Amino acid sequence: MAALSTQPHSHGAVVPVASRAEHFTSYDVDAFEVPGGREEIWRFTPLKRLAGLHSGAAATGSAAVEVNAAAGVTVETVGRDDERLGKAGVPGDRVAAQAYTSFSQATIVTLPGDAKSEPTTVTVTGAGSGSVSYGHIQIKASQFAEGTVILDFRGSGAYADNVEFLVADGAHLTVIAIHDWADDAVHVSQHHVKLGRDATIKHTVVTLGGDVVRVTPVVQYAGRGGDAELFGLYFADAGQHQEHRPFIDHGQANCRSNVVYKGALQGEGAHAVWIGDVLIRVAAEGTETFELNRNLILTDGARADSVPNLEIETGEIEGAGHASATGRFDDEQLFYLQARGIPEDQARRLVVRGFFQELIAKIAVPEVRERLEAAIEAELEAVGA
Amino acid sequence: MATLEIKDLHVSVVSEDAPKEILKGVDLTIKAGETHAIMGPNGSGKSTLSYAIAGHPKYTITSGTVTLDGEDVLEMSVDERARAGLFLAMQYPVEVPGVSMSNFLRTAATAVRGEAPNLRHWVKEVKGAMADLDIDPAFAERSVNEGFSGGEKKRHEILQLGLLQPKIAILDETDSGLDVDALRVVSEGVNRYKASGEVGVMLITHYTRILKYISPDFVHVFAGGRIVESGGPELANQLEAEGYVKYTGSKEAAALS
DSSP states (O other): OOSTTOSOOOTTTOOOSSOGGGOOOOSOGGGSOOOOSOSTTTTTSOGGGSTTTTTTOOOOSOOEEEEEOOTTOEEEEEETTOTTTTOSOOOOSHHHHHHHHHOSEEEEEEEOTTSBOOOEEEEEEOOOTTOEEEEEEEEEEOTTOEEEEEEEEESSSEEEEEEEEEEOTTOEEEEEEEEOOOTTOEEEEEEEEEEOTTOEEEEEEEEOOOSEEEEEEEEEESSTTOEEEEEEEEEEOTTOEEEEOOEEEEOSTTOEEEEEEEEEEOSTTOEEEEEEEEEEOTTOTTOEEEEEEEEEEOSTTOEEEEEEEEEEOOSOOSEEEEEEEEEEOOHHHHHHHHTTTOOHHHHHHHHHHHHHHHHHTTOOOHHHHHHHHHHHHHHHHHHTO | OOEEEEEEEEEEEEOSSSEEEEEEEEEEEEETTOEEEEEOOTTSSHHHHHHHHHTOTTEEEEEEEEEETTEEGGGSOHHHHHHHTEEEEOSSOOOEEEEEHHHHHHHHHHHHHSSOOOHHHHHHHHHHHHHHTTOOGGGGGSEETTTOOHHHHHHHHHHHHHHHOOSEEEEESTTTTOOHHHHHHHHHHHHHHHHTSSOEEEEEESSSGGGGTSOOSEEEEEETTEEEEEESHHHHHHHHHHTTHHHHSSOOOSSOO
8 A cells, every 4th residue: 555654553652561471361260350441452442342251241141163074173072171171372361261261161173183184164153142152162283283274253142262273293274263243243262372393373363243353363382393374354344343463472492473464444433453462582592473464444434553562582583573554545556447447446346355365365265265255345345345 | 530639738736735737738639540759858747648638636627628539538537538448558557466467457458348358369369468568478467567677567558558459548658767678679569559550649758769669740849737849750859959958948858868
C-alpha cells in the first residue's frame, strides 16, 4: 500500500512495561486478578463483550467437538485428570486459566510417528446463543510424524479454550485454525505450541466470524532446530473485534520463526488488534526471526492497532526483524487496473485478493483454500466493494 | 476512423493549499493513422495531459472538452474510457502485489473485448506477444509489475497495448529510462501496433531519440501547460539542435548530449 502509516496505528507508541520473560502464567484461574481493562494484555479487548469469560462465568453448556480423523490418526476423549494434558504450555491470562480450570472433557488427537497422514478436521461448535462453555484440545504429532490438522470453530455462544500442539522431535505439523463463528459468538483462545528438536510447525489462524475473537498463539522450543511459521489472515466487518497476539519464545539455540499476519477491515467499528511479541533469550544463540503485520483498511470507521515487540537478550543471532504497516486502499492500484478497462468493483476485488494471495497460496489443503477464497469474495460482496 | 479531440482543456491539481492550474488551454486532434509527438521540458504538463485524458482522480478538469469519436470522454469513468478505446502507457506503471500478470491481462482483455477470450487462442496470443517483446514467459506468473526493472515495466506496458488494441494510444515517456536495446524492442512493439490497424498515437517524450524509431507525422512543443508550436518531423530536428530554450528561456536539452 502506498499510504503507509497514515492510519491510526500504534506502532512505536507502546513501551512494554516489563520483559515478556516475566509474563505471569498459571493453570489456576484464582492466581489471576479479574482484569479491569487497563492491564497491558487486556487494554485493547472489549471486556464488556466477553460474556464474563474473564470474570468467572460458569459453564452453562458444552461445545460439541467432532473429529474427522485421517487413517492412522487416533482420537481420544479424556477427563480433565488425564496427566498428558497441559504439557505444551501454561495459561498466560485469566481467561485461558479459567478455561483450563473449567473444562470437563478434553480431546486428544495423535498423529502417528514416522508416517505421513492425510488432513484431520476437528470441528468445534459453540453451545448456542447466550451459553458459556470451556474446552480443551491437544494435538500431538509423534516423532517424525507429518500431517495437517484443521480446527474449524463455528456456531454461537461464548467459548474459551486452550489448544495444545505438541510437536515431537523431527515432526512436521501443519495447523489451520478457522474462526468462522456466527455473528454473536465470543471466543478467547490460547494456543500452546511446543516444538521438539528439528520439529516444524506451520500454524495458520483464520478469523472471519464472531463478535469478539481473541487468539493468543504461544510458541516454545524444547530443542534445537525448531522452526515455527505463524500465519494469520483476518477480515473484520462492522462491529467485529479481532485480536491476535502471537508470542514466540526463543529459549533454545538455532531455532527459527517467521510470523506473517494480514488483515482487511471494513465498516463502522471494525477493529483489529495485533500484538506480536518475540523474545530471544540468552540461550537462544543463532536465532532467526521475523514478524510482519499488514492491515488493509477498506472503508472509514475501521481501526487497526498493530504493535510488534522484539526483545533480544543475546547478540549472537542470525537475524531478527519486524515490520508493521496499516494502509488504506491504494488508489494508484485501482487507477492502473481501471485504466486497463477493468471495472472498479472487479479491480477492488483483485487488489484485496492479491493482498491475501501470499498467505492463501501457503495453504496446502485445496478445500480450505477454496473456502477462504469464497469467504473473502463474500466479505467483499457484503460491503458492495 | 477514430478521432480524439481535445479542446481548450484546462486542468488543475489539488495541492496542499490551493488548486494549481497545470494545463492552460490545450487544443489537439488526433486521428486514426496519425502519430503525434508531444515534446516539452520537464514540468511543462505533458504527463498531466495524459493522466487527465485517462481520468486520474488527482486531476480536475476545470474547462474544455475531450471527445472520442464525438463521445464525451470526461463523462466516462476510468474503466469506461479504456473500454471506449483509450490506452495510457504509463511512465511509472503501478505494482499490484498478489495479482499475476496472466490473470491481470486476461481480466483486462475480457473487460475491453466484452467477452472472455477463447483460452487456447489467448494463451497463444499472449505467448507470441511476449516473445515479440523479448519478455521471459516466467513473467506471466509474477505479480503485476512487482519487482520489475524500469525496462521490464515498459515492455509490459507495450505488451498490454498490443493485446488490448485501443483506438488511441497515449505513450507517456515510454522511452525514459530505457537502454538502447530496450528502446528498440519497445519501439518495434509500438510500430507493430501502429501497423495493425487504423490507430492514433500520442507520443509524449522529453527527448528526440525515440523519434528515430517511431516516426511522428506531427510534432508539438508543449510548454507552460499548452501547445506552443506545432509542425512536422522537422520540428523535432530543430529541438534536437536547439533544445527548449526558445520556449522556456532556460537551457534544457532535447537531445542526449
